[in-house]
Amino acid sequence: MTDTIKVVRQAAWVVAWDEEASCHVYRQDADVAFSRSGIVYIGPAYSGPADEEIAGESLMVMPGLVNVHCHSGDEPIAKGLFEDVGTAALWGNALYEYSALIDSDADAKAACQTVMLGDLMRSGVTTHLDIASPHPKWLSLAAGSGLRAYLAPGFREAQWRMAGSHRLDFDWNKGRGRERYADALAFVEEARAHPSGRIDGVVAPSQIETCSEELLQMAVGEARSRGLRITIHAAQTMAEHEELLRRTGETAPKMLERLGILGSDLILGHCIFLDHHSWTRQRSRDDLARLAESGTSVAHCPVTFARSGMTLESLGTYRRAGVNVGLGTDSYPFNMLEEMREALICSRVAGRSVFDLDTGGLFSAATTGGARALGRDDIGRLATGAKADLSLVDLSHPAMQPVYDPLRNLIHCAAERAIRDVYVDGQAVVKDRCIVHLDYDGAVRELRDAQKRACRQAERDDPQGRSLSVLAPYSLPLAR
Ligand SMILES: [Zn+2]
Structure with a gap:
C-alpha cells in the first residue's frame, strides 16, 4: 500500500x-x-x-477524541424509553429495573454497533473502548469502520434481579461466569492479533459487585501478565455503593485497593459515588487519593447519569486531586462533543463555580486523559510522529x-x-x-424493528408483568 x-x-x-x-x-x-x-x-x-x-x-x-467508555450492545435501541423513569428506592436510578430489560437480539447487535460507531466518528472520535457481549460481527465491524478500537467483552458471575421496585438482589452462577471469562480472554487475543494494528482487547469484569473477589483478582492478574488494559464499572450507583458496604464495609476504591487491583492499567467506569460524594455520607475522604496515588484512571460519562439526576462531584475536583480522567459516552446519543459540553457544565454545577474546570482542561480530558488511560502517548495529540488521528x-x-x-x-x-x-x-x-465505511442508514432502519422486538421481550421479562405503557409511559398523553 x-x-x-x-x-x-x-x-x-x-x-x-x-x-x-x-x-x-x-x-x-x-x-x-x-x-x-x-x-x-x-x-x-x-x-x-x-x-x-x-x-x-x-x-x-x-x-481525534478518545472515548474510553461506550456500549454498542443494546443502548442504541433503548433510546426514548426510560428517560423519565427510575427506581425511587434505588436513588432514582433506572439501570436495574428498566434499562436491564432492553436487550438487542443477535440480529440487532450489528445494527446497534454500526449506529454507535457512526455517531461517534461524526462527533470527532477516533479511538473508542466498547464494552459489550461479543457477537459474530463485533470485531469485523469495529475494524471495518476504520476507527481505532479497544474491544472489552464483559463477563460476570451474578445477574441483577429486582425484588419489586425496592431491592436489588444478585443471582450468582459462578460456573457460567467462568465460561464467559474464558471466552472473553480468547476474544481479546483474537482482537489484538487483528492485522489492522488499530484493534486491541481489554479485560472487563463487568461490574465490581457482580464478580467475586476471586474472579476480579484472577482476571486482573491475567490482564497484567498479558499486558492488557482492564476496565470495571465501579462506584457507578448508590445501590452498588450500599451493596459493597453491606458485603465488605468498604467503598469501591478501598475494596479494589485491598485486592491489589488499583493501578495505572485500570480504568474504572464512572467512579461517581466515592467517599467524598454528598450522597454517600461517608466520614472519610480517602478515595480520590487512592485513585491518584495508584494512577488509576476514571472513565467519566456525564450525560446518562445527569439524565437520572446524578453527577460526579466534580471533574475539576478529580483533576486537581491528581486523578487521571478520560471521557466516554456510555450510552446514546454517542455524541462526544455533547458529552464534553455536559461534562463541563456538570463540573461547574457540582463544583458550584465557573472556575471548577475550563475548556482547555476539558479538552485535555477528552484527548490526552483518555490516551493516558489507554497507556498511549501517540494518540489524543497532534505532534510529529504521533498517529494521524485527527x-x-x-x-x-x-x-x-x-x-x-x-x-x-x-x-x-x-x-x-x-x-x-x-x-x-x-x-x-x-x-x-x-x-465512509459503514452502512449507517441501513443500520438505522434495522433499529426500528429491533426496538419493537426488544420492547415486546421487555414486557415478557418484566418480573412484575407490566406493559410497556406502564414501564415507559409516553412523555405526553395520547389524544383521545
Ligand atoms: Zn458503562
Missing part, C-alpha cells in the same frame, strides 16, 4: 501538542502534513512531498461563526455539526460529514 501524504495548507487554527510544556497549544496559519504512518509535520510552509492538498483557511485541525473542523459553519476561540465555539455551540472530516491512521473515516 502506498503511503500518500496529505497536507492541510495554512490551517487557520491547529490544536498542536507542545512537548516541552506538555499541553495542547493553539497554532495559527500552520501546515499539517500526515500519512498512514503518522503526523509528518506541523508548522509554517511545509516543503516536503505532498500527494493531496487541503485548503485550510477555514479549518481547525484538532486531535478531525478537520469547518470554521465557516454558521454555528462556528464568529470565531474568536474555535474550541469554545465547537464545544459550547456547534458540536458535531462543524466536524467535516475525520481521519484515523491518516485515512478518512468521515469525509464531508459522510461516513
Whole structure:
C-alpha cells in the first residue's frame, strides 16, 4: 500500500501538542502534513512531498477524541424509553429495573454497533473502548469502520434481579461466569492479533459487585501478565455503593485497593459515588487519593447519569486531586462533543463555580486523559510522529461563526455539526460529514424493528408483568 501524504495548507487554527510544556497549544496559519504512518509535520510552509492538498483557511485541525467508555450492545435501541423513569428506592436510578430489560437480539447487535460507531466518528472520535457481549460481527465491524478500537467483552458471575421496585438482589452462577471469562480472554487475543494494528482487547469484569473477589483478582492478574488494559464499572450507583458496604464495609476504591487491583492499567467506569460524594455520607475522604496515588484512571460519562439526576462531584475536583480522567459516552446519543459540553457544565454545577474546570482542561480530558488511560502517548495529540488521528473542523459553519476561540465555539455551540472530516491512521473515516465505511442508514432502519422486538421481550421479562405503557409511559398523553 502506498503511503500518500496529505497536507492541510495554512490551517487557520491547529490544536498542536507542545512537548516541552506538555499541553495542547493553539497554532495559527500552520501546515499539517500526515500519512498512514503518522503526523509528518506541523508548522509554517511545509516543503516536503505532498500527494493531496487541503485548503485550510477555514479549518481547525484538532486531535481525534478518545472515548474510553461506550456500549454498542443494546443502548442504541433503548433510546426514548426510560428517560423519565427510575427506581425511587434505588436513588432514582433506572439501570436495574428498566434499562436491564432492553436487550438487542443477535440480529440487532450489528445494527446497534454500526449506529454507535457512526455517531461517534461524526462527533470527532477516533479511538473508542466498547464494552459489550461479543457477537459474530463485533470485531469485523469495529475494524471495518476504520476507527481505532479497544474491544472489552464483559463477563460476570451474578445477574441483577429486582425484588419489586425496592431491592436489588444478585443471582450468582459462578460456573457460567467462568465460561464467559474464558471466552472473553480468547476474544481479546483474537482482537489484538487483528492485522489492522488499530484493534486491541481489554479485560472487563463487568461490574465490581457482580464478580467475586476471586474472579476480579484472577482476571486482573491475567490482564497484567498479558499486558492488557482492564476496565470495571465501579462506584457507578448508590445501590452498588450500599451493596459493597453491606458485603465488605468498604467503598469501591478501598475494596479494589485491598485486592491489589488499583493501578495505572485500570480504568474504572464512572467512579461517581466515592467517599467524598454528598450522597454517600461517608466520614472519610480517602478515595480520590487512592485513585491518584495508584494512577488509576476514571472513565467519566456525564450525560446518562445527569439524565437520572446524578453527577460526579466534580471533574475539576478529580483533576486537581491528581486523578487521571478520560471521557466516554456510555450510552446514546454517542455524541462526544455533547458529552464534553455536559461534562463541563456538570463540573461547574457540582463544583458550584465557573472556575471548577475550563475548556482547555476539558479538552485535555477528552484527548490526552483518555490516551493516558489507554497507556498511549501517540494518540489524543497532534505532534510529529504521533498517529494521524485527527478531525478537520469547518470554521465557516454558521454555528462556528464568529470565531474568536474555535474550541469554545465547537464545544459550547456547534458540536458535531462543524466536524467535516475525520481521519484515523491518516485515512478518512468521515469525509464531508459522510461516513465512509459503514452502512449507517441501513443500520438505522434495522433499529426500528429491533426496538419493537426488544420492547415486546421487555414486557415478557418484566418480573412484575407490566406493559410497556406502564414501564415507559409516553412523555405526553395520547389524544383521545
Ligand atoms: Zn458503562
